[in-house]
Every structure is written in structure tokens, then in C-alpha cells.
Amino acid sequence: MVRPSEKPNRVHYELDLLRALVTVADCGSFTVAAARLHSTQSTVSQKLRRLEDLAGHRLLDRGVRDVRPTDIGETVLGYARRMLALNEQLGELLSGEGVATVIRLGVPEDFAAGRTTGMLAEFSRTHPQVKLEVSSGLSRALTEAYDRGELDVILVKQRRGSREAVACWPEPMCWVDSISTPSLLLNPVPLVAFPPRGMYREDMIDAIEALGRRWRISFTSSSLGGIQSAVADGLGISLLPARAVTAAHKVLGQESGLPPIEGVELALLHRAALDPQARALAGLLIRMLEQGAA
Template identity: 30%
Template sequence: MSVRNLDIGQLRTFVAVAERESFTNAAEKVFRTQAAVSQQMQKLEEIVGCALFERAGRRKRLTTEGLRLLEYARRMVLLNDEAYRVVTTRESHQSVKIGACVDAVDTLLPSYLEICAENFPNLSIDVKVAQSRWLGSALRKGDIDLMLDIVPHADFEHLLLRTSPVAWIAGLRYRHQAGGSVPLILMDHACPFRSSMIEALADAGMPWHSAFQTSTLAGIRAALRAGLGITARTVEMLAPDVRVLDPQVHLPALPAMKFHLYWRSGAINDSAMKVLHLVAPR
């Protein structure tokens, strides 16, 4: 029996369709048009000589043969990607210095670093966590190569990594007093959350007072758990002992926060450029 070669690109698209159960949704993942995805799957079915999908309403469901192929397709795609990285990755003695705001440390930064480690295992990454003013100065002077921040920096090149909803949150011990002054847990320095809370309450004509101030996010969490007051944070900060306040409290809505990645135009080293391209739109 003659054996035909399976195309890795087609298998990658096949896995995407299997996972998303839709040619249209798979097209977004593999950066192709819906028509191109459909054409790829037709060619793959011609090669294997059987139908791989069947309709289930609007979804694409795998046939028995499709399910059998899926396990091999995933392994082949992973092996292809691993082989490519091994052959093309060069040893780098140049570290990439990333500056990050406090709010990115346990929300966006871990997943970003995971992507970096998977694609460039030999790259040395140095992370510095600081306030926005220091981060902007450090990037301008070249002390860091890339910067993750929620504060806008108009003088740098940037791309949007994530937009996160912001909610009023409190610890389980907190009991809201309707009609009273709102007890805020605040950072003791200027930050987007602090100004956003104060502006929103002022616009709504609601009195507030500082119940607790701290310089760290750990301090914010501690005050929340102690029930000292409420604060505003992105939903990623929610935990079993931190909850979103009931809508019946009638606090004003808050704008979402945007996490951007910044760099200096024309002054970025090759290693930092590789890291940047991992999340840049293609």
C-alpha cells in the first residue's frame, strides 16, 4: 500500500477545527480565512480517503476516523514545533529585561513568561517590578527592554495585551453600610485604580474616605481579608476570600483596565524583539 505524506499545516488546522468545532472559529486561531480552512480540510480528507467531520447543528463534530486521526495530529504538530525550535533557537547570552507594574505580576505576567520560556528556553529573562513612573524612566534610559503597564505611556511604541473588566471587590468579612461614606482601600501613591475609584464616586455624588492605605498589592489583599473596606481591581484578583460586591450596593460602574506592552522604537535588541513578536499581531 502506498503511503502519502500528511501536511503539518493541514493537521494544525484540523486540530483547531476539532477543538473549536467550527471552521470559522478555527480560522481565527490559525490566522486563515474560513474559505482557506474549508479548502485545507477538503484536501486532508482527500489524502486520508474518508470524511473527518460531520455536522451537528452549526458545529463540526469529528467522525470515528476523525477522532482516530486527532491524537496523531496533535502529536505530529507538537513534534514539528519542537523540532523547529531546537533547530532554529540559538544560544543567547543576552538577557531580556522586562519591567512590570504590580498589577501585572500575578495576572498577565505569568502566562507571558510561560510563552517566552516555551519558545526560547535558553533565554535569560530579568523581571523588575516597580511603579509606573520608575518603569517609564527605566525604559527611556534603556535599563529595561520591555515594559508591562496599565498606565499609558504615549512616548513609546506599544501594543495592547489584554483589556480586563474592573469591579468593586471586598473580603468576606466586609458588610456594606448603605448611605454611609464608602471606606476605600487605596494605594498610597497615584495609580489608575485609585483615581478611577475617586472620580467615579465623585461623579456619582457618593461620599468616601480612606480606610486603609498601603504601598503594596499584598497590603491591599490583607486589608480586604480583614474587612476594612472595599477597593477596585481587575477580575483576575478575585479569590475564594475576595468577592465582587453585590450590584444592589449601587456603586458606580468603573472603566476597564488595559495592559500594554511598551518598547523604545529603534532601540530594542534582537532577543527582546523575539519576545515581542510572540504576542505581536500577525
């Protein structure tokens, strides 16, 4: 009887013995297994006998033509394979081979679909060792996260030349109203806007006040899809990138009296010390934007 304060002797199963068992079971032959292990048949046989002694069970049925695991041998094989796999993973981790490079990318919401996600999916397939973490949101929030060191590469919208960037592209802006139920002539003018501190919000308010029109915020959303739907359904007018205009929107031109909004650009920023994989991703983003809208 083992007393509570005493522990029974534990058997330690060496990986070398378990590897011999797995190889013999997979090959169905001691001779073939010995060749695969770069060993001799007698050495492999000795390892199997030692493992069976430790286990207290016969693990292999040695037939005339082949070798098969016993019932308990099948159970031991399952554990042996997992232990060998864990050992392999640990070796890769410590050698650096299995450590994935993490790239933290931030993009505006209107870039979080379409060509952008297709490009990111292709990048992930061709760079399996890279762990890609993508965040979408308002440009101001993305820039603040970048400044805090939480993002490595960002694509944001900003005032032209307000911040030095790796690459920049003009971002055409459009005033939009609903085709089915327009709101421009209402008094006060209902505005569909991003939350306070959103880039286009102040532009809209300043432009409406410059016309001497009264205004009110009728709908606020941090979601581009929410803004698009609210305008389409007649909740108010808004200011959107040309890429975000849908078939349910009416673009308000000069005849509306609303001034053109210029000076907005797309800017790509990344840190100076960047992994080669992250630089490759930044290069793909640049080529995509140079070819047209996302």
C-alpha cells in the first residue's frame, strides 16, 4: 500500500524508444524501420523490447511476414505520435523556425473588403509563417493606435500633407443624398455623420454653415455601411469618398450649392524598422492603390 506522503516510481518513456515503435508500426517491418532510422535491426529490436518492458505489455505482434501493433500497442502509438509531434514543435519554436512574424495592419473600413481582403488572403497563402492581424476603423483611431505602437502598417485618410507618409494618393470626395427620398431641401438640413472627431464631420458642418443653412445631425454611425444605408434611406445627406458611393445615392454637384471638398488623401505609413515580410505587404498595398480603387 502506498502511503499518501509517498509517490510511486514513475516510468519515463524515452522519445527514442517511442520513435522506434512508431517507425516499426508504420513500416510493418523491423528491417525497413532500421533502414529509415539509420540503425541496425538488432538495435531497433532491443529498443522495442526495452519499451515493452517499461510498459509491461506486448506492443507488437511479430508475424512471419509483417509486424502489427497489439490493441494496447495501438493506444501507446497514439500517445507516442503526440509526444513526438510536441517534441518537434518545441524544437521548431526554440530554433525560431516555427515562430511566425506578426504584422499588425490597420485600414479604413471602406478598405476592409473587396480587392483589399483578396490581396490579404493571397498574401497569407504565400507567407504561411506570417501571422496577419488586420484592424479596421476610423482613420483617427488607427493613427492613434499606430502612435501607441499597436500597429505596424496603416492606411489612413488625412489632410493633404498633414503627416509624412511612405506613399500618398488623392481621395476624391462626394456630397451624397438619397435618390428615392432626398433630404437636401429640408430645413434644417439633416446630416448623416461619423462620430465626433471623424474627418468628414467638421467639413460638412462648416460647408452648410457657410451657405447660411441650418443643420442638425440626424444619424451618427462609426460604420461606413451604416452611413451608406442611412443616406440611401433618406435620413440625410453626407460626405463620402467617391469609392463609397452606391447606386442608391445621388451625387450632389455644383447645382446643389455645396462646395467641393478637396485636400483629403490616402496615406500609407509604416515603421522604419520593418520585417521583410511587412515591407512586402506594404508594397502590395501600394501597387493595389496605384492600380485603382480597392
